[in-house]
Amino acid sequence: MTQPTIPRPMISLQSVSKRFGSFVAVDAATFDIAPGEFFSLLGPSGCGKTTLLRMIGGFERQSEGDILIDGESMGIRPPNQRPTNMVFQSYAIFPHLDIAENIAYGLVNRDLDKATIAKKVAQALEMVRLEGLGNRRTNQISGGQRQRVALARAIVCEPKVLLLDEPLGALDKKLREEMQIELRQLQKSLGITFIFVTHDQEEALSLSDRIAVMARGKVLQIDTATSLYERPNCREVAGFIGNMNFFEGRIASIANGVAAVEIGPGQHVRVSAGSGSAPGQAAIVAVRPEKIDAGATQPQGNGAATANVIKARALAGSYLGDRSLVLAEWREGTAPISVSLQNRKTLATASPGSIAGTDSVATGAPIWITWPIEAGVLLNS
Amino acid sequence: MNTQTATNPAVGDAALSARPEWLDGLWLIVPTLLIVIGMMVVPLVGIVVVSFWTQTGFNIEATWTLDNYRVLFTPEGALYRILIVKSLWMSLTATIAVVLLAYPMAYFMAFRIERAKLIWIILLTVPFWTSYLLRIFAWKVILGFNGVINSGLKAVGLIDKPLEFLLYNPTSVTITLAHAWAAYAVLPIYVSLEKIDRSYLEAATDLGDSKWKRFWRITFPLSLPGTIAAILLVFIPTVGDYITPTLVGGTSGIMIGNSIVTQFGKANNAPLGAALSCIMMLAITLAVCAFLAAIGRKRLKAADL
Numbered sequence: 001m002t003q004p005t006i007p008r009p010m011i012s013l014q015s016v017s018k019r020f021g022s023f024v025a026v027d028a029a030t031f032d033i034a035p036g037e038f039f040s041l042l043g044p045s046g047c048g049k050t051t052l053l054r055m056i057g058g059f060e061r062q063s064e065g066d067i068l069i070d071g072e073s074m075g076i077r078p079p080n081q082r083p084t085n086m087v088f089q090s091y092a093i094f095p096h097l098d099i100a101e102n103i104a105y106g107l108v109n110r111d112l113d114k115a116t117i118a119k120k121v122a123q124a125l126e127m128v129r130l131e132g133l134g135n136r137r138t139n140q141i142s143g144g145q146r147q148r149v150a151l152a153r154a155i156v157c158e159p160k161v162l163l164l165d166e167p168l169g170a171l172d173k174k175l176r177e178e179m180q181i182e183l184r185q186l187q188k189s190l191g192i193t194f195i196f197v198t199h200d201q202e203e204a205l206s207l208s209d210r211i212a213v214m215a216r217g218k219v220l221q222i223d224t225a226t227s228l229y230e231r232p233n234c235r236e237v238a239g240f241i242g243n244m245n246f247f248e249g250r251i252a253s254i255a256n257g258v259a260a261v262e263i264g265p266g267q268h269v270r271v272s273a274g275s276g277s278a279p280g281q282a283a284i285v286a287v288r289p290e291k292i293d294a295g296a297t298q299p300q301g302n303g304a305a306t307a308n309v310i311k312a313r314a315l316a317g318s319y320l321g322d323r324s325l326v327l328a329e330w331r332e333g334t335a336p337i338s339v340s341l342q343n344r345k346t347l348a349t350a351s352p353g354s355i356a357g358t359d360s361v362a363t364g365a366p367i368w369i370t371w372p373i374e375a376g377v378l379l380n381s
Numbered sequence: 382m383n384t385q386t387a388t389n390p391a392v393g394d395a396a397l398s399a400r401p402e403w404l405d406g407l408w409l410i411v412p413t414l415l416i417v418i419g420m421m422v423v424p425l426v427g428i429v430v431v432s433f434w435t436q437t438g439f440n441i442e443a444t445w446t447l448d449n450y451r452v453l454f455t456p457e458g459a460l461y462r463i464l465i466v467k468s469l470w471m472s473l474t475a476t477i478a479v480v481l482l483a484y485p486m487a488y489f490m491a492f493r494i495e496r497a498k499l500i501w502i503i504l505l506t507v508p509f510w511t512s513y514l515l516r517i518f519a520w521k522v523i524l525g526f527n528g529v530i531n532s533g534l535k536a537v538g539l540i541d542k543p544l545e546f547l548l549y550n551p552t553s554v555t556i557t558l559a560h561a562w563a564a565y566a567v568l569p570i571y572v573s574l575e576k577i578d579r580s581y582l583e584a585a586t587d588l589g590d591s592k593w594k595r596f597w598r599i600t601f602p603l604s605l606p607g608t609i610a611a612i613l614l615v616f617i618p619t620v621g622d623y624i625t626p627t628l629v630g631g632t633s634g635i636m637i638g639n640s641i642v643t644q645f646g647k648a649n650n651a652p653l654g655a656a657l658s659c660i661m662m663l664a665i666t667l668a669v670c671a672f673l674a675a676i677g678r679k680r681l682k683a684a685d686l
Binding site: 057059078079080084085086088089090092094095096105106109110153154157 | 578580581583584585586587588589590591594598599602603680
């Protein structure tokens with residue numbers, strides 16, 4: 001796992017591990033986060049992302065390794081002595097204090113006079129659009145507002161790094177999407193480094209500058225959203241982010257940086273090969289459903305779009321409005337190919353009897369699956 | 382209500398469904414209500430009524446008079462006034478001691494014990510497996526003239542003759558009360574500490590609090606409901622206690638409860654005893670109100686009381 005070195009990282013993790021007994025929650029995490037970056041830790045529950053975040057915040061002590069924040073070793077420093085603030089998953093809004101007192105909580109610990117604190121609290125309330133609610137009790141505001149209070153309470157302390165532990169998880173979908181936009185704008189305007197933990201891949205993709213995908217305590221890949229989606233480095237990342245078709249096989253030959261992979265008897269698909277690949281290796285070709293085209297007739301000619309052709313049988317189709325999903329079986333005993341087709345045409349133009357949204361694909365009928373060379377990704381198996 | 386009955390005849394007659402909602406669970410509290418009325422309200426009213434009557438010889442004369450109360454404001458009544466103030470003071474001291482003892486215990490159970498909390502709660506009740514009297518006697522054995530402390534100090538040669546100030550004075554009563562009631566205070570404090578969301582504590586630390594500061598800004602305010610309950614639970618019954626002062630208080634350690642018992646018993650003046658009881662109740666009520674007022678409305682509301 002290589003990554004560009006960051007000249008002056010805000011956060012530098014140096015083989016940070018956390019073990020609970022014999023269970024390894026985080027396994028030698030080593031990476032840097034740049035100042036002002038919106039960085040997400042993404043992974044299924046139990047992958048160690050929250051543990052890693054809590055170690056950065058000082059709530060868990062790492063078993064090994066060190067964490068540097070702005071060049072300073074954190075060692076086993078407690079949370080109150082770190083330049084970080086956390087937005088908790090449960091928000092942890094103090095119930096015995098009102099909204100303004102909650103936001104002022106961290107400021108009271110500094111040598112600030114009352115007027116300054118009041119001014120900063122008012123600014124923070126304005127920033128999260130809660131003006132005039134300072135005197136409300138915590139049980140008098142909605143979930144989204146509580147979320148904003150938690151955010152304001154942390155940001156008002158002007159941390160170098162803001163840690164967010166699935167902060168949008170408790171909100172309903174619409175509110176979550178609104179908050180995502182607000183969060184991103186806030187981060188851009190403040191320039192604070194955000195470390196954002198989530199299990200929601202769409203959230204991570206839309207918000208982050210870079211994302212670290214984790215599984216079983218390991219950091220699998222750190223990259224931008226587009227790179228993670230377009231160029232996953234392993235089957236796990238490819239499968240976790242979005243949908244993916246996998247074709248297992250063996251590299252038959254490599255010519256001009258293009259590998260021909262035999263995925264079935266006599267069935268080859270071509271894909272760009274990296275320097276590490278050699279003929280004879282077992283490999284997986286991964287293709288996104290929306291990068292595949294499907295048609296009821298065999299494609300003619302040797303166009304780039306039809307560099308790879310697989311003949312299959314349409315199993316089922318489902319109409320999803322903006323697109324249609326077609327499942328096609330190309331070989332007994334392997335997972336069907338999933339094809340996502342944009343519904344650009346109106347239904348009136350489709351042939352009768354075809355799967356809704358497709359031009360002429362009928363259930364049970366032959367279907368030709370095609371995709372260009374650059375749509376596939378070659379993965380080690 | 383009528384429409385509901387009409388659309389759903391199985392529910393019953395209109396009279397039943399017209400019953401106000403607050404009456405719904407009433408039958409559940411009927412047994413308790415009967416006991417409270419029979420065992421508490423009736424005797425209480427009796428005491429209040431008797432306090433306005435007069436004792437003549439062996440009979441109680443049922444003519445209304447304020448004499449029993451008037452006595453308390455004459456020079457002869459000075460003893461009672463002193464006893465009431467002294468009782469409140471001793472109970473207050475004992476209550477403070479109890480909370481200071483119980484709070485760390487409750488804190489330990491809530492925050493330091495992670496497994497088998499039930500065992501610790503059971504251990505807490507172990508002293509209650511012996512009778513209250515035995516526990517007070519135990520203090521007599523500890524503090525007595527030839528008791529554990531005196532003979533111990535004598536044995537190591539620190540004193541020549543037994544210390545006399547250990548037993549039969551207000552301090553010995555306070556010590557005994559504090560010990561006897563400590564366990565009662567642990568439970569409510571424990572419950573309110575246990576209820577505190579641990580993320581509040583993490584958030585406070587995250588926002589820069591040291592452990593000490595965090596305790597006073599988060600833990601203590603959030604444990605107020607239990608702490609206030611513990612204070613009332615100990616203070617109210619101990620003001621009227623008369624067994625402990627009888628056994629370990631001597632002449633200087635008697636409390637208002639002792640003199641009430643005397644009036645109902647040896648002195649054979651039930652109306653005066655009843656009047657003293659009423660005054661004591663009033664004094665406790667005022668003390669509790671003053672206490673709650675001192676805590677303040679805002680904090681009580683914040684503590685969800």
